[in-house]
Amino acid sequence: MAGHSSPLAQDHVVCEFCKASNAEYLCKTCNDRVCGICEKVHHNIHSNTELKAARLGNVQGFCRHHSGQRYEVCCYDCRVPVCTACIIDSHNKHKMVTISVLYEEDKAAILGDISEMKNKIYPEVDLVRQGMMSVLETIPSKCLMVAQYLKTRAEKAKQQIEQIFEEATSQLREMEKQDVQTFTKHIAQIDDMMSNLNKTTSLYESQLQMRYESDLILFRRANPEMSSLKAIPDTLKYSPPFFKGGKSDKAKLSKFFGELQVSSIKHTKIRKIRQKSNRSQARVALVSSLGNILSIPSSKSPSTGQAFSNPPSRSTSLTKSAKSVKDFKRSYSVLTTVNCVSPQKAWISGQHPDIKLMDLDSGECQGIPTECTTSGPSGMTVDKNGDIIYSDFEEKSVAKLVTGSKDMVTLFHTDWNPKDLCIGNQDEMFVCLVENHEGKVAKFNKNGQLLVQFVLDAEGNRLFEEPSYICTNLISDICISDTRKHAIIVLDTTGRRKFEYRRSDADDRHPFDPRGIDTDSDGNIIVVDYGNYEIILISNSGEFLACLLDRNDGLSRPCDVSLDNENKLWVAECRSGKVKVFQIFS
CATH class of the missing domain: 3.30.60 (Wheat Germ Agglutinin (Isolectin 2); domain 1)
Structure with missing residues (x-):
């Protein structure tokens, strides 16, 4: 031959x-x-x-080990094609099958690998990339939010803090540059992997066109698996920089301005990725783990000047250094209110007739009975003399408890059922009133005389549905938490609505559920979001600033909050009946 x-x-x-x-x-x-x-x-x-x-x-190729000999059959044990000489030399007593048998098995395996690369690995890698791109796009806006907060602090300090401000913004720009470079580099690596997957897929597909079945079998033996290609790359968890404000003390200018905390990027293993709907693709699961980021709030609505559109609902705290100071034992089966009277003491009430004084140093509680006969006070505040003013929902009354003598005096009765109440800057009293799913806020003088009621806005629409918590700030704005309307409503001293704040309902969040409310020394509003286990901070103009505390800080169904003079947050937890104290601002 x-x-x-x-x-x-x-x-x-x-x-x-x-x-x-x-x-x-x-x-x-x-x-x-x-x-x-x-x-x-x-x-x-x-x-x-x-x-x-x-x-x-079908004619097969020639044996690699025996020149001139064609492959005749396959050794099933070794999974290679062999000639007659191979059987005699090294495959004696091995199981032999026709070449077409092993060809069909390896062909099916390669088709399975191609299908897995196309339908599973590539889409999952693409989802990782989408998540990385979405975070990459937000980095400048997150850093811009911090820059705006830095600017706000700098404007208050004016010329005295200008040099520190420039140093901090420069450091922030460098962080942004480095973070963008890190994400860009990692995304480039993912792009390389996706390119390799495409090339490997094409190579595997080309093997299906080989004329000799034996060569496909040899290729499969040389490429038994794709373990290096099946590994889904790490994603990067981005914790943006945040700004920690200091005390407003001219003697300690640098401490007042605060400290810019660096951002962080961590590799995070992807345990499981699911294909999202069109609505949720931009918020893939790994981006949720990449959440907790500062967001830039939108501006006022040009049409009304009142309602504000919502920033993204999830944000990281400006105060990552917030730490737990005290976790009191259970005080009530259901806790409803907390009011600080000093950095060491706060009054609390719940669904029980008495009111208790919590002592931070000793951890003890001192109880004083009230005349509430059913479920306890529906609202409570403390006046400038240290006396307790509380409302009785069932009796439709407001009473005073003189703490020194423990005397009880009914100040006045209301036409609707009273809920929370507060004392204004001129010793006036503001009371939330509800009846038949309607609500209003009434203003009384210190003698209990009704001065004015806030019911309708300038367009004749009802301002409230169920006002439940109330406080005032330093410029006498009236801040109300409306639980049925799911909004924070702020009025000026004349009762005109300044703005109405709502948070968006993201896919992974419960509807905004505002409860207890307080203000800080800058007039910013601290709000409890009961349904999402959070305490957030919004500005006195209705802009979202930060999430101060969430369930990662150990919160469980918070319902009320009070800020003391040392910038500690006293948080009342409704269902656990506990009071927890956190150091928020340095």
């Missing part, structure tokens, strides 16, 4: 007579391979013998 070229040649077998046409028949007498025309001539050569010719089937 004629000699052969490369043992892995993929050309059709040429007729060994004419050397021009492809072989179609195999002579069983001499094993020559001939074309259809030469088969008749070849028949004459064996005129004295019976010609046993068979149509040529």
Whole structure:
């Protein structure tokens, strides 16, 4: 027989007579391979013998170990094609199968790998990339929010703090540059991996077009699996920089301005990624773990000048250094209010007739009974003399408890059921009133005389649905938490609505559920979000500033909050009946 070229040649077998046409028949007498025309001539050569010719089937490649020998069968134990000599040399007693059997198995495996790369690995890598891109796009806006807060603090300090402000903003810009570079580099690595996946997929698909089944089997043996390609890359968890404000003390200018905390980026393993709906693709699961980021609030509505559109609802605290100071034991089965009277003491009330004084140093509680006969005070505040003013929902009354003598005096009765109340800057009293799913806020003088009621806005629409918590700030704005309307409503001294704040309902959040409310020395509003286990901070113009505390800080159903003179937050937890104290601002 004629000699052969490369043992892995993929050309059709040429007729060994004419050397021009492809072989179609195999002579069983001499094993020559001939074309259809030469088969008749070849028949004459064996005129004295019976010609046993068979149509040529699939022709395999040549054995790598035995020159001139074609693969005949496959060793199933070693999963390689073998020739007759291979069986004798090293595959004796091994299980043999036809080449087509192993070919079909390896073909199915490669098709499975291609399907996995196309339908699972690539989409999951693409989701990781989408999440990284979404975070990358927010980095400048997050850093801009911090820059705006820095600017606000700098304007208050004016020229005295200008140098510190410039240093801090420069440091922030450098953080932003480094963070963007880090994300860009990591996304480039993911792009390289996605490119490799595409190339490997194309290579695998090309193997399915090989003329010799044996070569596909050899390729599969040389590439048994794709473990390096199946590894989903790490994502980067981004914690943006945040600004920690200091005390307003000219003697300690640097401490007043605060300290810029650096951002952080962490590699985070992706445990499981699910294909999101079109609405949620921008908020893939890994981006939720990348949440807790400062967001830039939107401006006033140009049409009304009152209602504000919502910033993204999840934000990291400006005060990452917030720490737990005290966790009091359970005081009531259900706790409703807390009011600080000093950095060490606060009055609390719940669904019980008495009122208790909490002592931060000793951790003890001192109880004083009230005349509430059902579920305890529906609201409570403390006047400038240290006496307790509380409301009785069922009796529709407001009473005073003189703490020194423990005398009880009913100040006045209300037409609707009173809820929370507070004392204004001119010793006036503001009371939240509700009846039949309607609400209003009434203003009384210190003698209990009704001065004015706030019911409708300038357009004649009802201001409230169920005003439940109330306080005033230093410029005498009236801040109301409306639990049924899911909003914070702020009025000026004349009762005109300045703004109405709501938070958006994201996919992974409960509706905004405002409860207890207080203000800081800058007039910013501290609000309890009961349904989302959070305490947030909004500005005195209705802009979202920060999430001060959340369930990661150990909050469980907070319902009221009070800020003392040392910038500690006293938080009342409704269901646990506990009071927890946190150091928020340095």
